Amino acid sequence: MTFSEFINMSGYGHYVWSSFGITLVLLVWQVIQPINELNELKRKISQSNLRNTKRR
Amino acid sequence: MNPVMKWIHLLGSPPYFYRFSGKLLPWLSVLCIILFVWGLYGGLVQAPADYQQSDAFRIIYVHVPSAWMSLFVYVTMAVAGAIGIIWHVKMAEIVCVTSAPIGAVFTFLALLTGSIWGKPMWGTWWVWDARLTSELILLFLYFGVMALYRAIEDKRMAARAVAILALVGLVNIPIIHYSVEWWSTLHQGPTVTKFDKPSMDASMLIPLLVMALAFQLYYCIVLLLRMRTELVNRERNSKWVNDLVSP
Numbered sequence: 001m002t003f004s005e006f007i008n009m010s011g012y013g014h015y016v017w018s019s020f021g022i023t024l025v026l027l028v029w030q031v032i033q034p035i036n037e038l039n040e041l042k043r044k045i046s047q048s049n050l051r052n053t054k055r056r
Numbered sequence: 057m058n059p060v061m062k063w064i065h066l067l068g069s070p071p072y073f074y075r076f077s078g079k080l081l082p083w084l085s086v087l088c089i090i091l092f093v094w095g096l097y098g099g100l101v102q103a104p105a106d107y108q109q110s111d112a113f114r115i116i117y118v119h120v121p122s123a124w125m126s127l128f129v130y131v132t133m134a135v136a137g138a139i140g141i142i143w144h145v146k147m148a149e150i151v152c153v154t155s156a157p158i159g160a161v162f163t164f165l166a167l168l169t170g171s172i173w174g175k176p177m178w179g180t181w182w183v184w185d186a187r188l189t190s191e192l193i194l195l196f197l198y199f200g201v202m203a204l205y206r207a208i209e210d211k212r213m214a215a216r217a218v219a220i221l222a223l224v225g226l227v228n229i230p231i232i233h234y235s236v237e238w239w240s241t242l243h244q245g246p247t248v249t250k251f252d253k254p255s256m257d258a259s260m261l262i263p264l265l266v267m268a269l270a271f272q273l274y275y276c277i278v279l280l281l282r283m284r285t286e287l288v289n290r291e292r293n294s295k296w297v298n299d300l301v302s303p
Contacts, residue, residue, distance in 0.1 A: 006100075016115055018172055019173065030278055031278060049301065
């Protein structure tokens with residue numbers, strides 16, 4: 001099997017690769033999203049903590 | 057109390073859970089990536105083309121694991137919700153509410169890859185038959201759970217309402233599974249999850265099972281990540297969160 005045959009998938013390349021591509025993108029995004037959210041949340045909490053200490 | 061029960065109780069403590077999941081995540085991620093690489097290589101390269109569907113059948117390696125997970129996550133969500141209601145276990149509530157968006161993504165992927173597979177094989181992107189329609193209803197059930205959780209201010213109250221919705225929606229799960237047997241449809245019948253031997257050669261079946269395992273592990277990873285975020289958010293005024301964020 002050559003590389004171009006592999007990409008072509010007997011003519012079904014568009015269907016096969018779009019399925020795998022969309023799945024990959026969504027699955028990776030779904031991992032990054034909660035990590036970003038947690039970092040953002042930690043940053044916000046520590047900022048509001050700092051403000052509270054200054055006020056005291 | 058025996059050590060296992062003691063440990064399970066310990067996991068119910070947010071700071072312990074946060075630390076433990078933090079240590080567990082890198083190992084799960086490595087294992088998950090290995091399984092994905094193995095499953096993808098087996099499915100895209102090693103497995104022979106299907107005698108009827110040629111190379112288009114390879115969509116099965118993302119479609120079927122997504123579809124299985126869409127059902128598995130729903131059952132997990134409903135069971136966790138029930139445990140949360142009956143025994144007031146906070147961690148179970150959090151498993152319930154954080155599972156919904158993950159399940160929605162799996163359901164969306166099952167519908168989308170199924171549609172992309174249906175076009176060349178059935179000649180249409182979509183039919184309103186029992187399997188496809190009941191899976192679409194599953195997607196709306198997930199959306200309903202997510203919307204309901206957001207709509208109620210008091211998060212413990214919200215988790216209880218969500219659990220009841222999830223339990224009612226459980227009736228859809230056997231309908232999805234048996235839809236291909238109860239009603240006539242374009243969708244093929246089960247090839248793996250039946251009491252008989254799977255009607256699939258090992259060279260095609262093993263990569264599918266590896267992918268299914270990879271998806272399962274992936275769900276655990278994203279669930280842990282989401283649970284950690286939810287815990288920090290809910291307990292933002294507690295001492296352990298303040299210790300966590302202070303530099």
